[in-house]
Amino acid sequence: MRGFAPKWGGEYNYLSHAFGPLAGFLSGWVSLIAGFSGAVAANAVALMGYLGPYLPEQVSASPLATIPLGISRISISRRFQLFQDRGISLDTNLWPDYQLDVAFREMVSKGLLKPGSVRRVAIIGPGLDFVNKESGNDFYPPQTIQPFAVLDSLFWLGLADPAAVELFTFDISASVNAHIERIRKNALQGTPYIVQLPWNTQRPMSDEYRQAFVAYWEKLGHNIGAPVPAIPVPAAATGTLTRAVKIRAQVVQRIDRPIDMNIVYQRLTLTPEQAFDLVIGTNIFLYYGNFEQELARANAAAMLRPGGFLLSNDKLPDTVASGLKDVLDATITSSVNPLITDTIFCYQVK
Numbered sequence: 001m002r003g004f005a006p007k008w009g010g011e012y013n014y015l016s017h018a019f020g021p022l023a024g025f026l027s028g029w030v031s032l033i034a035g036f037s038g039a040v041a042a043n044a045v046a047l048m049g050y051l052g053p054y055l056p057e058q059v060s061a062s063p064l065a066t067i068p069l070g071i072s073r074i075s076i077s078r079r080f081q082l083f084q085d086r087g088i089s090l091d092t093n094l095w096p097d098y099q100l101d102v103a104f105r106e107m108v109s110k111g112l113l114k115p116g117s118v119r120r121v122a123i124i125g126p127g128l129d130f131v132n133k134e135s136g137n138d139f140y141p142p143q144t145i146q147p148f149a150v151l152d153s154l155f156w157l158g159l160a161d162p163a164a165v166e167l168f169t170f171d172i173s174a175s176v177n178a179h180i181e182r183i184r185k186n187a188l189q190g191t192p193y194i195v196q197l198p199w200n201t202q203r204p205m206s207d208e209y210r211q212a213f214v215a216y217w218e219k220l221g222h223n224i225g226a227p228v229p230a231i232p233v234p235a236a237a238t239g240t241l242t243r244a245v246k247i248r249a250q251v252v253q254r255i256d257r258p259i260d261m262n263i264v265y266q267r268l269t270l271t272p273e274q275a276f277d278l279v280i281g282t283n284i285f286l287y288y289g290n291f292e293q294e295l296a297r298a299n300a301a302a303m304l305r306p307g308g309f310l311l312s313n314d315k316l317p318d319t320v321a322s323g324l325k326d327v328l329d330a331t332i333t334s335s336v337n338p339l340i341t342d343t344i345f346c347y348q349v350k
Contacts, residue, residue, distance in 0.1 A: 015027045103328070115158045118165065119161075122169070124284055126147050128173065184258075186249075187250075198240050200239055227244065277304075279303060297318070301323050310347040
């Protein structure tokens with residue numbers, strides 16, 4: 001073909017020669033838009049998709065995620081479904097617990113939560129720490145923190161009665177459920193529960209955020225137990241600070257028997273007296289796609305009392321009727337450069 005039409009221009013040259021200039025003209029524009037520009041844009045979106053599970057904050061703050069194009073909206077929406085194609089992880093950290101504490105305070109200030117109004121709480125995916133992916137810590141035994149961090153915040157704010165509140169956990173992991181059942185049985189024998197509270201000081205954060213988080217971390221556990229000597233941080237775990245709290249057996253006893261349940265496909269059938277005031281799920285819904293998140297939202301809503309709240313740091317789609325309305329987005333800017341924001345989305349039963 002090159003010998004038949006010895007000119008520069010590739011397919012434009014060949015199509016113009018064979019079918020006329022209109023065919024060459026259209027071919028040139030298709031190549032420019034779809035073949036060249038479109039391919040570059042598609043590769044950029046694909047790259048963000050691959051890097052997202054490893055660098056979620058950086059990807060969500062990238063220039064591509066802020067330009068007003070359809071591809072940017074797709075990238076942003078995937079932030080809340082980043083891990084749908086990988087296995088569920090059990091490890092947690094203290095960042096969501098601090099975010100929940102901030103959200104509780106904002107809900108109180110806006111009149112959404114009243115003193116003593118929280119009687120029954122459910123936590124979806126409470127987590128079980130033994131190796132934290134963020135910093136690779138593995139110097140402490142398996143432990144679960146969020147149920148107790150939530151109780152600590154509720155007691156501190158006067159939202160729950162320590163002698164009457166009930167807390168339930170839902171998880172699909174036999175390891176998580178067995179651990180919680182074991183510490184419950186130990187608590188019934190009067191044995192307290194000791195947790196380590198490590199955090200990564202090298203995480204990007206502003207001075208304002210660091211100061212507020214450290215203030216939260218230093219008082220965490222004061223309403224449910226007492227400080228005890230922490231397990232020493234190994235020399236290799238640079239940038240890690242930790243402290244430890246011995247949680248009173250009476251507090252651990254407020255946790256009911258763990259329930260083996262997948263919130264996507266299952267729910268509890270509850271009487272009005274058994275319905276929950278709060279259902280909490282952090283760092284859990286992003287393991288599911290859009291349809292599964294819709295089901296989870298509906299199942300959580302069905303277990304809430306009228307006026308009850310679903311709290312999550314994942315924005316859940318609302319195309320399927322669930323009886324929930326978005327009443328508050330409690331957003332924290334933890335870092336300006338790079339820009340990292342975290343939000344607790346508060347949904348209330350109408």
